[in-house]
Amino acid sequence: MEQGNVLSYFNLFKLVLSRDLKIALRHRDDVLNPLLFFIIIITLFPLGIGPEPQTLAKIAPGIIWVSALLATLLSLDRMFKSDYQDGALEQLLLSPYPSFIWVLAKVIAHWILTGIPLIIIAPVLAAMLNLPAESFLATFWTLLLGTPVLSFIGAIGAALTVGLKKGGVLLSLIILPLYIPVLIFATSAIDAASYGLPYGGQLAIIGALLVGALTLTPFAITSALKVSTN
Amino acid sequence: MPWENNNTIEFISLFIALQSLSAQIYLETKQLTCIKQDRILFEDLNVQFRRGDIIQVAGPNGAGKTSLLRILAGLAQPYEGTIEFDQNNINEQLELYRQNLLYLGHLSGVKSELTAQENLEFQLSLHGYGNSDAEALLADVGLLAFEQSLAGQLSAGQNRRIALAQLWQSKAKIWILDEPFTAIDAKGVEAIEQKILEHANNGGCVILTTHQELNLPSNRVSRLELDYRF
Numbered sequence: 243m244e245q246g247n248v249l250s251y252f253n254l255f256k257l258v259l260s261r262d263l264k265i266a267l268r269h270r271d272d273v274l275n276p277l278l279f280f281i282i283i284i285t286l287f288p289l290g291i292g293p294e295p296q297t298l299a300k301i302a303p304g305i306i307w308v309s310a311l312l313a314t315l316l317s318l319d320r321m322f323k324s325d326y327q328d329g330a331l332e333q334l335l336l337s338p339y340p341s342f343i344w345v346l347a348k349v350i351a352h353w354i355l356t357g358i359p360l361i362i363i364a365p366v367l368a369a370m371l372n373l374p375a376e377s378f379l380a381t382f383w384t385l386l387l388g389t390p391v392l393s394f395i396g397a398i399g400a401a402l403t404v405g406l407k408k409g410g411v412l413l414s415l416i417i418l419p420l421y422i423p424v425l426i427f428a429t430s431a432i433d434a435a436s437y438g439l440p441y442g443g444q445l446a447i448i449g450a451l452l453v454g455a456l457t458l459t460p461f462a463i464t465s466a467l468k469v470s471t472n
Numbered sequence: 473m474p475w476e477n478n479n480t481i482e483f484i485s486l487f488i489a490l491q492s493l494s495a496q497i498y499l500e501t502k503q504l505t506c507i508k509q510d511r512i513l514f515e516d517l518n519v520q521f522r523r524g525d526i527i528q529v530a531g532p533n534g535a536g537k538t539s540l541l542r543i544l545a546g547l548a549q550p551y552e553g554t555i556e557f558d559q560n561n562i563n564e565q566l567e568l569y570r571q572n573l574l575y576l577g578h579l580s581g582v583k584s585e586l587t588a589q590e591n592l593e594f595q596l597s598l599h600g601y602g603n604s605d606a607e608a609l610l611a612d613v614g615l616l617a618f619e620q621s622l623a624g625q626l627s628a629g630q631n632r633r634i635a636l637a638q639l640w641q642s643k644a645k646i647w648i649l650d651e652p653f654t655a656i657d658a659k660g661v662e663a664i665e666q667k668i669l670e671h672a673n674n675g676g677c678v679i680l681t682t683h684q685e686l687n688l689p690s691n692r693v694s695r696l697e698l699d700y701r702f
Contacts, residue, residue: 249597249600249602253602254597254598257594257597257598261583261586261590261594264585264586264590265583265585265586268585268586268622269585324583327579328579328580328581328582328583328584329577329578329579329580329581329582330581330582330583332547332575332577332579332581333575333581333595333598334598335547336545336546336547336570336573336575337570337598337599338567338568338570338571338599338600339567339598340567471547471548472547472548472549
């Protein structure tokens with residue numbers, strides 16, 4: 243580029259990431275909402291099912307992961323919405339840099355704001371559900387590898403429905419089926435860990451899903467955004 | 473023979489002059505057709521936007537002015553036809569085209585959660601002008617002392633001015649401005665008109681829509697009329 247100061251791809255990534263984080267921190271309810279939702283669903287289960295430790299321990303992996311799916315789903319709608327409404331998305335699409343970079347930055351910002359708080363709070367909730375101590379590490383690893391996959395796949399749906407007034411239902415219909423593989427392998431890993439079995443295989447599959455999502459979904463997200471702004 | 477040589481040189485210089493004349497066309501539409509909701513907005517539109525041109529796209533509401541500008545910017549795809557930048561289809565050289573394009577839609581892309589300065593710095597960096605002095609630019613558009621105010625607390629006109637401050641820095645050849653004067657006061661309109669004229673005089677090309685009368689030399693402004701079609 244002949245014009246002035248050219249950003250390196252890494253600087254562009256940092257620029258978009260820090261902008262999104264700054265906006266979210268000035269708009270705190272967007273960050274707190276999915277986290278509170280996650281905590282509330284999980285605390286409701288013992289109330290509904292009964293406080294029997296064995297039962298809770300058995301269903302704990304499923305509860306934690308289903309709640310994580312729903313909490314992520316709740317936050318997806320806003321990923322591109324405000325940028326779409328105030329025209330910032332058009333400006334991003336018109337920037338001369340590859341869209342892969344800024345899309346990646348936006349999705350990772352979303353994960354930092356929704357995925358990481360879930361990972362941090364999950365051990366407390368797992369203890370409350372009487373999850374066996376052997377499964378704690380497995381829960382951590384599955385959430386660490388799995389929640390970014392949720393953000394990446396969810397971003398495709400968010401991008402497809404960003405132009406719709408009430409895209410929420412459609413978004414769930416599009417995205418939830420795609421979350422099922424992550425759910426199956428994550429809960430299976432936690433289950434295996436609770437019996438003291440190795441769970442490296444399941445983690446490897448979630449890791450593969452993450453690498454696949456990281457490298458491929460930004461292209462799908464960009465195309466979906468272009469369709470939505472057309 | 474010396475005279476033969478002279479002749480050849482003259483011929484070559486004439487050839488170069490002719491070439492530069494044809495190279496003056498920055499942007500050209502070829503058989504552009506746009507259909508929205510089963511209504512033909514325009515059909516077989518062939519327009520050339522040349523170096524130094526100021527083109528006002530005029531027409532009643534719903535005639536397709538914004539649609540045309542969005543198609544020219546590459547944000548929307550035409551139903552039929554192509555757009556060429558420097559004699560090449562823009563879709564084959566998107567990055568190069570975007571380096572040479574400044575598009576301001578009627579949504580200004582200003583984030584209400586960020587301060588005026590943060591907004592402008594982000595927009596400038598995104599288009600490759602990261603070194604610019606955003607404070608000075610904001611002063612140029614009459615936002616001195618508002619640099620640290622959140623855009624959400626500023627008026628509609630002031631928000632618009634944040635976006636328009638990019639005009640003072642942009643080195644893009646082609647400016648596409650959709651209703652740039654919305655919510656801007658008389659003095660501001662005058663400053664922007666001067667900026668537009670200056671850009672055209674420096675070899676740029678400005679395509680804009682506005683319902684106001686432009687206070688520019690009438691020989692400089694050409695009008696592109698779009699009719700409302702049923």
